[in-house]
Each structure stands twice: as C-alpha cells, then as structure tokens.
Amino acid sequence: MQIDLSRFRDTFFQESAEHLAEMEAGLLRLEREPNDTELLNAIFRAAHSIKGASGTFGFEDVARFTHGLESLLDRLRAGQIAVTHALVDTLLRSGDLLRELLARAAAGTPAPEQMAALLSELERASGGAASAPAPAPARTGAPEYATAKAYRIHFRPSIDLFQQGMDPLLILRDLAALGHAVATADASQLPPLTSLDPEQCYLGWTVRLETTKTAEEIRDVFAFVEDSAEIGVEPEALEAQPAAVPVAAAEPKSAAAPAGTASLRVATSKVDKLIDLVGELVIAQSMAKAIVDAFEPSRLHQLREAMAETERYTRELQERVMSVRMLPIGQVFSRFPRLVRDVAAQLGKRVRVEMAGEETELDKGVVERMSDPLTHLVRNAIDHGIETPEERRRLGKPEEGLLRLEAYHQSGNVMVAVSDDGRGLNAGRIRQKAVERGLIAENAVLSNEQAYNLIFEPGFSTAEKVSDVSGRGVGMDVVKRNVQALNGSVAVDTQAGGGTTVSIRLPLTLAILDGLLLKVGAETYVMPLVSIVESIRPRADQVRGVAGKGDVVAVRGDVLPLVRLHELFAIPAAVTDPCCGLTVIMESGGQRTALLVDELLGQQQVVVKSLEAHYRKVRGVLGATILGDGRPALILDAAGLAEAAHGISNEETA
Amino acid sequence: MAKTVLIVDDSASMRQMLAFTLQQGGFDVVEGCNGQEGLGQLDGRKVDLILTDLNMPVMDGITFIKNLRTRAELRGTPVLMLTTESHETMKQQGKAAGATGWIVKPFQPDKLLAVIARVLP
Amino acid sequence: MQSTQPAGAAAGLKANTSDVDQYLTFGLGQEEYGIEILKVQEIKGYSAITPIPNTPAHVKGVMNLRGTVVPVVDLRSKFSMEAMEYNKFTVIIVVTVGAKIAGLVVDAVSDVLNIPSSEIRPAPDFGSRADTRFITGMASSGEKLTVLLDVDRLLGEEELAAGSES
DSSP, X not given: OOOOOGGGHHHHHHHHHHHHHHHHHHHHHHHHOTTOHHHHHHHHHHHHHHHHHHHHTTOHHHHHHHHHHHHHHHHXXXXXXXXXXXXXXXXXXXXXXXXXXXXXXXXTOOOOTHHHHHHHHHHHHTTSOOOOOOOOOOOOOOOOOSSOEEEEEEEEEOTTGGGGTOOHHHHHHHHHTTEEEEEEEEXXXXXXXXXXXXXXXXXXXXXXXXXXXXXXXXXXXTXXXXXXXXXXXXXXXXXXXXOOOOOOOOOOOSOOOOOOTTOOOOOHHHHHHHHHHHHHHHHHHHHHHHHHHTOOGGGHHHHHHHHHHHHHHHHHHHHHHHHHTEEETHHHHTTHHHHHHHHHHHHTOOEEEEEEOTTOEEEHHHHHHHHHHHHHHXXXXXXXXXXXXHHHHHTTSOSSEEEEEEEEEETTEEEEEEEEOSOOOOHHHXXXXXXXXXXXXXXXXXOHHHHHHGXXXXXXXXXXSOOTTTGGGTHHHHHHHHHHHTTOEEEEEEETTTEEEEEEEEESOSSEEEEEEEEETTEEEEEEGGGEEEEEOOOGGGEEEETTTEEEEEETTEEEEEEEHHHHTTOSSOOOOTTTSEEEEEEETTEEEXXXXXXXXXXXXXXXXXXXXXXXXXXXEEEEEEOTTSOEEEEEOHHHHHHHHHHHHHHHHO | OXXXXXXXXXXXXXXXXXXXXXXXXXXXXXXXXXXXHHHHHHTTOOOSEEEEESSXXXXXXXXXXXXXXXXXXXXXXXXXXXXXXXXXXXXXXXXXXXXXEEEESSOOHHHHHHHHHHHOO | OBOOOOHHHHTTOOOSBTTEEXXXXXXXXXXXXXXXXXXXXXXXXXXXXXXXXXXXXXXXXXXXXXXEEEEEEEHHHHTTOOOOOOOTTOEEEEEEETTEEEEEEESEEEEXXXXXXXXXXXXXXXXXXXOGGGEEEEEEETTEEEEEEOHHHHTOHHHHHTTOOO
C-alpha cells in the first residue's frame, strides 16, 4: 500500500524549529550551569528528536549532521567531556547550521559546504570519530531458488513470553504463512493443573515446514523472540538480521516552505470555547429569527432582548477570535539571550539578560512587527549603553552589565520596556548634536525630556564611531515609526551614568475599536471613544477668538483650542458655527482640544482597516472602517488632529 | 470492530504520521506525547496494541512499558518500541521491561503495518 | 493581432510568449490607453468613494473592495482632463502594484490586446494628455493608437503623496 508521508513535512519542520529553539536556549543556560544533568538531557533529546524524524522523512543531510551532533551531546551528558565556552560555541554554530540544513531540505537545495567542516569539528570535540549512524543492515538474502526445501524448526519460548505481550500462536501462524507447515506441540514442561500459572508459557513446538523461503527468512519470523526462546532452524542456522529496509529519500518536488508566519499554533481550549460560542450565537440568532417570523408589535421587547443576546455573544466571539491571534511576547524575547551573547562577545562587553512578562500576549501581527524594533533597541543598549568591563569596574559597577526586557499589560495597552544599566543618555551632548544636525535652533530651550526625545528624530546619532552592530544608531527613528505604525508610542527614560529605559506602548487589539460616528458635511467620520472626553454645544459667550491664534472654547475654566474639522479636511457644506454644530472635546497626550463637527450619529464598534496597507499614512487619520452601508469611513486620530490643530494655530501666529 | 492502537511519541510529526498510517490500515488510534500521557490514555480504555518511542521527556519509553505491564489487563497486550537504532542494549532493556518487539526508525509505512500484523492475532 | 476576451478571464492569463504581452485597454476622453494585464486584478463598477483629506486632487479617496480599504485614483484628473461625473456606468480598474491595490477610474474598458513588443514604438513628447513619464510606449493596431502606461510609476509613492502632507 502506497502511503504518502509528505503531508506531514510541515509539522516536521515546525517541530524541528521548536527543538532547535529549545536546544539553543538550553545551550545558553548550560554555559552558566554546566553541571545541570537535566538540562543536558533536554538538549540531547532535542537533537535526538530531529534526528529520528528527519530520517523518517528521508532528509539524509539533516539526519547525518544531527547524528554527529547527537554523538557529541551524548558524551557530554554522560560526563565524558567537559562543558567549555568553546564547546558551547561549536554547538551553537551547529544549531545554526542545522537550521540552514532544514531550510535547504525544505527547499530541496543541497547542503552548504560548511557542513563537512563542522561535522569534523564535532567529531574532534567528541574526542574521536563519531560513530557512523547505524547503517541500515543490507539484506543478505541471496535470490531464492524456486524449489521448496524442508526445514525442521524447533521453538521453545521462554516461560515469560506472554508477559511480553507475545502470543506464540502468532509465530506459528507466520511460519505457516511461509509455506506448508505441520506443528507438533511439546507439552513435556507442562506442570499439573493446580500449579499451572495461566500467564506463563510452558509449551514448545516442533514445526516441519516446506517452503521456498530461505532459512534466514524463517528465522526472521522469530525476530522478536529470538533472545527469549530456543530456536532451531535446520538444515541451516544462519545469523538472522532484522532487515530494516532503507527508506527511499522523499523527493521534495516543490519548495514546501516550513510554516513561517502564515500559520498559528492555537491551544485547543481556545478553539473549543470558540466552538461553544458559535453554538450559542446560532441559537440566539435563530430565536431572534423566530420572533421576527411571527412578529407582532407586542413582541418588540422580546425581539430587543434576543438582539441584545445575539450582540453579547457576537462581542465575546469577536474578542475570543482576536485572542486566537494572540501570542506571548516571549516568542520574540527568546531570541535575545543568543543575540546578546553574540553581540556582547563581538564588542568585548559582558552582558546578562533578564526577562519578565514573557507570557504577556499580543496580537500575532504586532509580535512579529516588534521583532526588528526590539532587536535594534537591544543592540543599541549593548553598543552604546553598556560600558566595557574595565570602565564599569572603574565606575564601581559590576563588570557584567544588565539588559532587561519586560512586558506587562496596562489599561488596555501592552508595555514593552528595554532597559540597561549602562551610561545613560547625556542631555547636553544630545542637544549639541541636534544643533549640529540642524534639528533644533542653537538658542532653543529644551527640557531634558524633550532633549531625550530627540534621539527619535531621523538623522540623529550620538555614536562617536560607526559600529556595524547597530549601525550608527540611525534606527531609533525607524523604531519610533514602526511603533507608531502599530498605533503605539515610544518613550525614553534615562539617568546619566545610571542607564536607559526605552518603553513602548502598544494597543492591545489593533483591529476593533469603540467609536463615535460624527457627521461633517456629507461625510461620516469615526472618532475613537477613548479619545473623547465629552461633547458640548457651546454658548456664544464660551467661544472667543484669540488674536493670531484662532478660536478657543472655554469649558469649565479650561481654555481649549477649537479646531474646525471641515477646515482641516477642506470639506464643503458643513456647519461652521460652533454654536450650531457639535463640539467634541478630545484628549491626546494629556492635552485637550475642541473639535467642531456637524452632529453626532451614534456610537458603534468598528473594525479598523488599514489605510496604509494600500495607500499611506495620513495625518489625523488612524485608519478606515466599512460602515453598515458598505461605504468606507475614516477613523480619526486624536493625536494627529491635535498636532495639526496646533500647527494651524502656530501658522496663524507667524 | 476496529482494533485500537495507542501511540506514544513526543514528536507531533511522528504521531501524525503513525496515526495516518494506522488509520489507513484500519486501526483506531489514541495518542500520548510521553509515557505519563500514555498511561493516562490507558485508563478505562481497551487497547489492542501499543507503539512507543523510547526517548521522551517526563516519562521515557522503558519506564512506560514497565509501568503498563504492572496492570493486569495489559500484561498480554503487544507493545512495540519505536527506536532509532537496532542494537542489543536496546533489545535487552526493552525485553526486560516487557516489550514485545521493536521497529527501527526510519521505517516505511507498509513495513510498520507488516510488523504490527506479526504481533496481532 | 487582437483577441477579445472577457476581462475577468483575462486577468488570470499570463503573457503568451516573452515577445507578446497582453494589455487591457480603456478609454479616457478621446484617447485609448493600455496597461499590462498582469497588473489588473479586476474591473469594478462604480463604488462609493470616501475622500481623504490633504491628498492630491487625483486621489479621489478610498473605496471598499470586499472589506479592504483601497485608494482610488481618477485618471482624468491625473492627466489634467476635464472631470466627468461619476455614475453607475463609471468603471474602476483594480490594479496591483507590488503589495498594494488601487483603483483607477476610467471612462470605459475596451479590450484585451496581444501586443508583440516589436509593435511598440517609443512615445513622442507630445500628442498625449498623459505625462510622458507614465508612458512606456505606443502601439497601433489599424487606426487606433494605444498609449501604454506604466502602472507602477502612475501609482508610485511620490505620485500618491505629491501635494499633500502639510
């Protein structure tokens, strides 16, 4: 029967990637805890698993290389070789090569040249040629003659045969299948009934078999019991070998890419809950439908309730489906111990990594897009933040620097912080550099905080020399942009000589927003509810013009700049008098602004669609959504509007 | 009435493959990803055959086999070890623990079914 | 060499040989234009367009393409032709440029033509309302002259952003 195994390749690649990650994490820990036997076992198992599975799928190079790796790891865990920094280095590099081998196996391209060299290195490190993988023993059977021969077979199983789950009748059956057999039982060892243990085997057999099969093939029938039975096959007694048939190498016809970012692993409990919810939703919906089908006005109340229930389940379903895409940020964090080790070594620094909150979950898309920014921050911290061991010693700090990665939830957001205990930011030098780069005027007055935020400006760097590690620090503006593209924000906190912390705030769910629908002219806009403080219709005396700055609205003692949305967006046919339209007070970054619109249409939960995906970012616009009538509506960005508003008032000053 | 096979292996791809092959062969399959889970799967369920990997976390194959053989209803159940090497130590250890036989990885699916046929009535 | 195929099916076809490419041709005012069929995803009727603030005049706004929000460029406006009112006969050609999707508002879709590269002549500096930087060449079949457009250039970053962002 032809069974095609290629459908399982994806799982194999995914699993192997996980095993490799385990192996790497284990090796990094091993450097600090070289005598942890459980750790050594775990590392060994990871390599062993990859070896076993790769053989089954016919990935020869992977199997061969992993075998060499496994031999070394075996000796390591048996205590025959010591854990050294150099050894861990070799093993880490082997892990890297293995990753490459797997990628090539998936693509069907041949192994890279380094494989042979690294393999010999592994052999040398394990103190001698690694034993070649047990070759699949070749069939030694010579082509049979067609003539039948007779054999006299003697079979006396050991007394505990049954306890191995073996039934001797099955063996007799298999013998009989080889030709013509006549079996005679030998009950001479059978004890009296009273002392008979039914779970012990007292019988033996003599079988006369006429067959065209070879003696070896006959012996093969006894493969599982040969150690625990007396077996005789006359006229010959060949040493039978279990004929393990080599697997034909699976031909990778097309590049079956290992499941990368296009798939998810989801806990079955999450899926079960979703299935339950859908069930409830279907019931709620059919109940509503039943009411509608037999509707009369007196049932309106019931209908409302049924709709409310449907809405409840829909909302919960929404949230849970979103959570399916949630991944722990630990997936991104897990790369860093290795990265830190390599970068620190490259720069001659000693750095220890601490992580907290790895289980904090984020949308999969966000997690993936945070990978590069975080990598940059980590590199930066090691390159520019943490001092050399000598310098640290002079400063009375521990020689080993600390890099801390932390993630936690905070009021509907996820905070991710990268901190180091290095030299911190120098506001003075930043100011100076900013002036040199033309980013600020020479006599500009800046608070320390404003100075620190300058590092996020494009074209800024305080690095004295270009290091290829973090590339001149030019990435900070990219980090900020990436974070903003995810609707997040980034802030920096620092202490001269004490270290720096870069904090990133990310919204928890990108895709669903509670919004307020606003009408301006012929257009409908959505304002995120979180940005709205209140909405008012001011009296004429509350609105004043400030010379050269535009209009302001006085609200309970606060004076807020008034922004006319129709002006900002150049929309015709809108209400222009704040006393006739609706003024929405919005808040962003601690500042409040009054926004004039025509009217409020209602509150609604909307699905956020990206504007940037196919167009680009537009200031004042956070994204778009599709309204119930199928028309797109823009979602306003309070921060962008506030900025634009102050831009207008600034322009009018000039 | 289809026979039930318990497969115990910490590799998901291995389990997937074995399950698929066994189902093609007309068997019902239950799974565990280590010896401990394997024992759990055996509670209150009748299985006709057990396939187990040897190298697994939490509880390895040999321990698993020894353990299951202490259960009266499982003393006569055929147990096959899935092993990457075919050497004496493995065979002896396995047999001592109570294994019926073994299959060497890598193996072809039909070979698996053939070996299974040998230990099942 | 002309072949008329329903536009929907045409969108899935590949170029026949390396020397003959297929183009979707459409009309704008008095002129006939063509774009590579490989870039065409589909052809839509008019769809409600929501304007985006502070964008160049030819970027009319965004439309809903089965749940995706996609920008719409009015080619008449882009080529400084006189504007036409949108009605239910207005056609939007949905094109893909790299990973992005956009809609082009045109008067009407004409045909799918197989144009061998030998028949494509370089564009003269005059004679077309479209800016020469968007033109990859011209082809003639019988009496009709088709101006071939570079969709990537047409919808490039600078083009979509030009004139916006205060």
